[in-house]
Amino acid sequence: MLERMVVFTNNPMVRDALSQRDGCKVHYAPVSYRQILCLARDAVHQGHKLLTHPLSGSVKPGETPYKSVAVSQEKGLLDLPSLSLIENSIVTCDKFPIRSKSKDPSLQEDFQLVDLSLIMSIF
Amino acid sequence: MKLELGYIHIHDIQLAAASKVENGVLYVDAEAVKKLVLEDEQIASVEVEVAHPGESVRITPVKDVIEPRVKVEGPGGMFPGVISKVDTVGSGKTHVLKGAAVVTTGKIVGFQEGIIDMSGVGAQYTPFSKTNNLVLVVQPVEGLKQHDHEHAVRMAGLKTAVYLGELARSLTPDETETFETLPLKESMDKYPELPRVGYVQMLQSQGLLHDTYVYGVDAKRIIPTVIYPTEVMDGAIISGNCVSACDKNPTYVHQNNPIVHDLFAQHGKTINFAAMVITNENVYLADKERSSNWSSKLCEFLGLDAVIISEEGFGNPDTDLIMNCRKITEKGIKTVIVTDEYAGRDGSSQSLADAHSSADALVTGGNANQVITLPKMDKVIGTEDYVGIIAGGWDQNKHEDGTIDVEIQAITGATSEVGFNYLSAR
Incomplete structure (x- = not known):
């Protein structure tokens, strides 16, 4: 059973697909891939648990600009496994250089669609 | 379960008026293949090309690679639940056109x-x-959505492989080569002195x-x-993935998984491949917990002494890999993990996105960030338009002389996490 979740995303396709979904709150921010990870990290520090893997998908950070990460709506004590996973993910993200092709207008829809498919795979 | 693979060695493919195999040459009626592929109304056109070892040819972007096989004895047919x-x-006899492949x-x-x-390099x-x-260079009908397009290309490859396998x-x-896995009790009785080794x-x-x-x-959707490993040889597992092609298993690799073959090679000698x-x-992280709980529970239930765990991918799957390794180790079972690395271009960064002290025996398929320069090819099947934007390619990586710099991440199977590749420390 899925927990009630907050999805941090910079992907308008995810925002539109999940905004009306039961049990889902969408926190949309038109920021970078890394900044989405940082928003999820901040939520973990506030006591939310990570629900999805921050490095989902094989299109690497720097190649795709889009990222969606789900955390629990419920807050508790700091969840150390979540903290470790999101911090490691940010460190891993920083290893990958940003490619300018990630900003290529002709690719944005496909990048968004793959990111949408990754987050929709949990339902 | 026992399967005999009969290899028919193929040293050449030629397009011809009729499809047949003769003296090690696979003759293919391209029109018949086109007709088969175009049965799918979602496909607008398909070109059929041949690429031989040693030719100045580049195939890209590659989606899947499939080995033509046919079941000649025993239940079922190739790619069960999909084509058959x-x-x-996984039992009986299967014939294999060894040396031939269908590439989509x-x-x-x-x-x-x-x-x-x-x-070239x-x-x-x-x-x-x-x-x-x-x-097969497959073009979809206009407006076809990406999920349907992926399905159509996947099916085109499988259908063509079945056609050739026939x-x-x-x-x-x-x-011929024979592979047999016994049911649990018989397996334990037959080799009581050998360590029971499993493959996850x-x-x-x-x-x-x-x-x-x-x-x-x-x-x-599975738990x-x-x-049986022989079920996989008969096409029970097929690929629907190709992103970061270096460490994804095309269907061909499932059919020919080297870990399975190596374990069978030692079966009854140094180990019992059980x-x-x-x-x-x-x-979803809870899915990872559930699946690793189940994989470790199954390894315990099967009475395994040691397990080889192979990964497919990087990042997200690193978490599954480490969970599997840790939980199986906690059952008192020895583990070896097989992975690849994203260790930066100089190889000095941390290789995986996760780690645990139980992961103390590891085989690597290589560093996907390694950069090589590909020479210009006389012929490109598909298109090079995307080489700068595929995973492992980058901006301005195509030079005036036609050479292309890529991370080996872009090359199909380069850092295979089941060892179906050439990189080695030897």
Whole structure:
């Protein structure tokens, strides 16, 4: 059973697909891939648990600009496994250089669609 | 369960008026293949090309590679649950056109997918530079959505492989090899003195272009289960993924998994290759907990002494890999993990996105960030338009002289996490 979740995303396709979904709150921010990870990290520090893997998908950070990460709506004590996973993910993200092709207008829809498919795979 | 593979050695593919196999040459009626592929109304056109080892040919973007096989004895047919009925496969006899492969190419999304160079430096990094390849360049009807497009190309490859495999049905194999896995009790009784070794194979299961199918079931919807390795040789597992092509298993690699073959080679000598377990690599963290709980529980239940765990991918699956390793180790079972690395171009960064002290025995398929320069090829099957934007390519990586710099991440099978590749520390 899925927990009630907050999805941090910079992907308008995810925002539109999940905004009306039961049990889902969408926190949309038109920021970078890394900044989405940082928003999820901040939520973990506030006591939310990570629900999805921050490095989902094989299109690497720097190649795709889009990222969606789900955390629990419920807050508790700091969840150390979540903290470790999101911090490691940010460190891993920083290893990958940003490619300018990630900003290529002709690719944005496909990048968004793959990111949408990754987050929709949990339902 | 016992399966005999009969290999018919193929050293050439030629397009011809009629499809047949003669003296090691696979003759292919391209019109018949086109007709078969175009039965799918979602496909607008298909070109049929041939690429031989040593030619100045680049195939890109590659979606899947499939080995033509046919069941000649025993239940079921190739690719059960997808092309054939869902009968349990893996027993009897199967004929293989060894040395031939079907390669699918075509733009599904505007990035990723792989490169196969048939000669030059790049050819040293992909196992599919050594096969004679029948390449399908598939164009969808206008407006076809990406999920449907992926499905159409996947099916085109599988159907063509089955069509070619049928040509081997009545042939006499050049060579045969037999593989047998006994039921649990018989296996324990037969080799009481040998360590019981299992294989846990992790399957990509994240979404569009990141999926795998088991008897036609999306692997993200399975819980870990036991499968006879010979079922996989008969096409029970097929690929629906190709993003970051270096460490994804095309269907061909499932059919010919080297870990399975190496374990069988030692079976009854130094080990008892007792069981194979398949599990997934989902995005939802609770799924990872559930699946690793199940894989470790199955390994314990099967009475295994040691387990090899292979990963498929990087990042998200690293978490599954470490969970599997840790939980199986906690059952008192020795583990070896097989992975690849994203260790930066100089190889000095941390290789995996996760770690645990139980992961103390590791085999690597290589560093996907390694950069090589591919020479210009005389012919490109597919298109090079995406080489700068596929995973492992980057901006301005194509030079005036036609050479291309890529990370080996872009090359199909370069850092295979089941060892179906050429990189080695030797």
